[in-house]
Amino acid sequence: MLVAGEHLASIDDVAAALEDAGLRVGAVMATIGVITGVADDPGQLAALQALDGVASVEVGREVRLPPPDSPIQ
Amino acid sequence: MQLPPDAANDHLPGTTTGRSLVLFAEGAARAGAEALVAATGARTVALSEDVTQPAPNEMLLFEQLGVAVVGTSPQQMLQAGVMATGADGIVAVEPERINHALGTTAHAARSPRSPEYLRGFRDAVLHLTSPTGDGLVGDASHVTPPDESQATWGIQAVMAVQSALSGKGIRVAVLDTGCDLDHPDLQGREITSQSFVAGEAVQDANGHGTHCIGTSMGPKRPPSGPRYGVAYDAEIFAGKVLGNAGSGSDAQILGGIEWAVQHGCAIVSMSLGAATRPGQPFSQVFEAVAERAQRAGTLIIAAAGNESNRPISVSPVGHPANCPSIMAVAAIDANIMVAPFSNRGLSPGAGQIDVAGPGVDVLSSYPMPARYRRLSGTSMATPHAAGVAALLAEANPDARGAALGQLLTTRARRLEHLSSADVGAGLVQAP
Numbered sequence: 001m002l003v004a005g006e007h008l009a010s011i012d013d014v015a016a017a018l019e020d021a022g023l024r025v026g027a028v029m030a031t032i033g034v035i036t037g038v039a040d041d042p043g044q045l046a047a048l049q050a051l052d053g054v055a056s057v058e059v060g061r062e063v064r065l066p067p068p069d070s071p072i073q
Numbered sequence: 074m075q076l077p078p079d080a081a082n083d084h085l086p087g088t089t090t091g092r093s094l095v096l097f098a099e100g101a102a103r104a105g106a107e108a109l110v111a112a113t114g115a116r117t118v119a120l121s122e123d124v125t126q127p128a129p130n131e132m133l134l135f136e137q138l139g140v141a142v143v144g145t146s147p148q149q150m151l152q153a154g155v156m157a158t159g160a161d162g163i164v165a166v167e168p169e170r171i172n173h174a175l176g177t178t179a180h181a182a183r184s185p186r187s188p189e190y191l192r193g194f195r196d197a198v199l200h201l202t203s204p205t206g207d208g209l210v211g212d213a214s215h216v217t218p219p220d221e222s223q224a225t226w227g228i229q230a231v232m233a234v235q236s237a238l239s240g241k242g243i244r245v246a247v248l249d250t251g252c253d254l255d256h257p258d259l260q261g262r263e264i265t266s267q268s269f270v271a272g273e274a275v276q277d278a279n280g281h282g283t284h285c286i287g288t289s290m291g292p293k294r295p296p297s298g299p300r301y302g303v304a305y306d307a308e309i310f311a312g313k314v315l316g317n318a319g320s321g322s323d324a325q326i327l328g329g330i331e332w333a334v335q336h337g338c339a340i341v342s343m344s345l346g347a348a349t350r351p352g353q354p355f356s357q358v359f360e361a362v363a364e365r366a367q368r369a370g371t372l373i374i375a376a377a378g379n380e381s382n383r384p385i386s387v388s389p390v391g392h393p394a395n396c397p398s399i400m401a402v403a404a405i406d407a408n409i410m411v412a413p414f415s416n417r418g419l420s421p422g423a424g425q426i427d428v429a430g431p432g433v434d435v436l437s438s439y440p441m442p443a444r445y446r447r448l449s450g451t452s453m454a455t456p457h458a459a460g461v462a463a464l465l466a467e468a469n470p471d472a473r474g475a476a477l478g479q480l481l482t483t484r485a486r487r488l489e490h491l492s493s494a495d496v497g498a499g500l501v502q503a504p
Contacts, residue, residue, distance in 0.1 A: 026324060029331040031369065032362045036324040056357040061392060063326070063347045065250070065319030065452075068280055072379055072414055073344075073450035 011035070014053040021048055036060070092127065093147045093166055095155075097139045101162025106134050106141055108161035113153045115143055219407045224300040226407045227288070227431030227453075231461050233303045236503040240304025240463035245289055245340045246333035247456065248326060249282030251275040251313035253440040256283060258295050259309075265336065268313040269328040270321065278317035280439050284448055285344045286311060287438030289456035289463070298445060301437045303460025303503065304467075310338050315345060323359075326393075330362060334371045339466045339473055341366070342459035343375040344452035346391035351419055355395045363398035367474035372481075374400045374459050376451035377426055379414040387417045395424020400478050403496050404432025404454040409488060411495045415451055418494045427478070428485050429496035430454030430461075461501040468504045 015028045015035050022044050025037040039048070042059075049057045066073060097105035109115060115132040127133045127144035134141045143150065147166050155166065219226035224234050252259070252266060254276055266275040277283045290309050291302020312329035315321035326343070333341045363373050378391030394401035403426045404412040412433050418425035432454030439446035458481065465480045466472065472480050485499035 027328060029327060031334050032327065032331045032365050034327050034331070034358060034362060036327065055361060058323075058356060058358050060323040061347050061356075062320055062322050063315070063345045063392075064321075065279070065281055065315060065345065066379075068319070071447075071449055073281055073284070073448045073452045 010053060014051065017051050017053070018048060021051060023048060090126075091146050093143045093145060093150055095141045095143055095150075095163060095166050097141070098162045102134070102136045102139045102141075105162035106132065106136075108163065109141065109143065109155060112155045113143065113145060113150065115145070221299050221436070225431075225436045227435050227457055228300055228303065230405075230407070230409070230431050231303060231457055231501055231503050233460070233464070233503045234300070236464055238304075238464040238467050238504060239293070240290065240307030240460065240467055242308070243304065243340070243463040243466045244308040244310055244336060244338040245304065245342060245459055245463050246310035246312055246329070246336070246338040247282060247286045247289060247342045247344075247459070248312045248314045248329040248333070249277075249285050249344055250279035250315045250317060250319065251277035251282045252286050252309070252311035253277045253280075253283040253438070254311075256438055256441065257444070258287070258292050258438050262290075262292075262309055264309040264311055266311040266313070267329075267332055269325045269332070270313050270316045273313065273316055275311060275313045277313075277440055279315070279319055280443075280446065281315070281319065281344065281452065282311065282313070283440050284435075284437045284446060285342065285452060285456040287456075288435060288453060289342055289460040291438055299436070301435075301445075303457060304463035307460070307463045310336060321345065323356075327358075327362060330366060330371075330373065334366050334369050338371055339477065340459050340462045341371055341373045342456050343373065343393070344450070344455045346376055346378050346394055348378065348380050349389050349391050349395060349424070351389050351423070353389070355397070355424060356393055359393040360396040360398055363393075363396050367398060367478070370473035372400065372462060372474055372477045373398070374402060374455055374462065376455040377401045377403045377424075378416040379404075379450050379452075381414050381416050383411065383413045383415075387419070389419045390416050390424030390426065397425075398475075400427040400458070400481065401425065401497070402427065402432075402451060402455045402458045402501075403429040404449070404451045405429045405488075405491075405496065405500065406433035407431070409490075409500070411491060412449065412451075414449070415454075415495065417492075418497075426493070426495060426497040428458055428482060428498055428501050429488070429491075430457035430501050432457075458501045461503050464503045 011030050015025050023037040023039050027036045117134050118131045129144040132141050132143045268275045290304050290307045293305040314325045314329040375394035377394050380388035390401050404415040433449045435453035436447050462481050482498035486502050487499045488496050
């Protein structure tokens with residue numbers, strides 16, 4: 001789960017609020033204004049989105065390279 | 074087919090010779106030449122030691138190539154009733170140019186009247202009139218291989234050979250599978266590294282990261298082989314955001330971006346991505362991050378993706394390159410044609426291609442014992458753009474973030490025979 005914050009100065013407060021709302025916070029990246037974490041219940045997404053200081057919430061993606069022996073990388 | 078707009082102009086001293094190149098349809102060289110003779114009264118002459126260019130009333134015919142060099146200007150040809158309608162077997166008429174695409178040791182091979190130059194002209198026009206109409210697909214079968222004795226074709230194509238710049242003082246972060254910190258070509262270079270993959274060290278056991286670092290910042294004079302790096306004196310920041318198995322999460326990538334911005338990296342190069350479906354919106358989170366990074370002086374450059382299989386199918390720009398504030402890089406080959414796998418900006422609302430870079434048959438460093446490897450991909454085009462951005466950053470100390478991105482696009486070489494949906498502003502060029 002990725003969170004882009006609007007209120008960067010108080011990102012730690014936002015992280016605390018997310019924890020209270022059920023997000024297991026992984027990393028708090030103050031420079032780029034993102035908090036990552038794991039939510040056990042996907043239904044929590046909307047609730048997290050509604051928190052003060054949260055601009056957007058997204059489900060994290062995975063990127064993957066082709067196998068090393070592939071000529072196209 | 075109409076004459077190209079500049080063919081109707083008068084001779085431009087310094088850029089054109091005042092003569093014309095004429096392309097005949099396949100198998101129609103003889104008939105086309107006869108039509109030309111009938112229209113212009115030109116006399117056919119043969120290329121020889123004494124005759125290397127046609128006089129005004131003469132025509133040099135290269136029958137096997139299907140091309141003629143005529144001693145009159147395209148304007149005069151038009152007045153004589155010679156038009157590239159295809160009717161007389163004449164497919165195209167163009168002014169004979171003096172300038173060459175690559176001003177390197179390959180110069181002699183690219184002089185206007187050499188068979189190689191004419192082959193290139195023929196191939197460029199053939200692709201323009203190709204029935205696929207889908208933006209030109211690279212086909213290496215017509216053209217002789219580039220001269221890579223001094224520098225790879227990609228280093229030549231971005232004009233790094235002629236540049237006096239090295240990327241000195243510019244920090245470039247390559248977020249990838251890490252770096253082979255023991256690579257002989259990187260000994261003596263200061264490398265700052267950090268792993269964002271739990272349980273894995275920065276040491277690159279995959280190869281992809283080492284290849285991209287080599288392309289963007291490899292040495293000016295490698296111990297063996299041609300030069301393959303653009304910004305040979307830039308400061309290397311190797312962020313491992315992809316595991317040795319080649320995958321990584323958004324969270325790991327964001328951690329790498331955070332680290333790069335915190336360390337004052339002017340450029341972040343990301344040869345990674347995830348496929349997108351047509352119509353899929355870009356990540357708001359990555360867009361916000363990219364905007365913030367720009368404001369902090371960091372420009373993020375990412376690969377457009379390799380899901381396409383032109384001309385059968387073309388896929389949209391992948392994540393996260395599809396974010397407006399991330400520069401998306403497409404791949405071209407040594408014939409300056411779009412690579413078959415290179416994605417496209419499919420619609421105005423979707424992710425767009427910003428620039429293009431060399432991305433086919435790219436030689437660069439690879440973990441030992443292989444030491445070097447040739448790879449293709451928008452992954453290879455991206456570090457070319459990142460290296461060029463580093464040189465631009467060095468030359469323009471006040472240009473950072475979005476301003477650096479604007480320099481990268483405005484200084485790109487327009488590729489008029491290709492669509493901007495495929496190559497954006499064009500091929501990145503070193504200052």
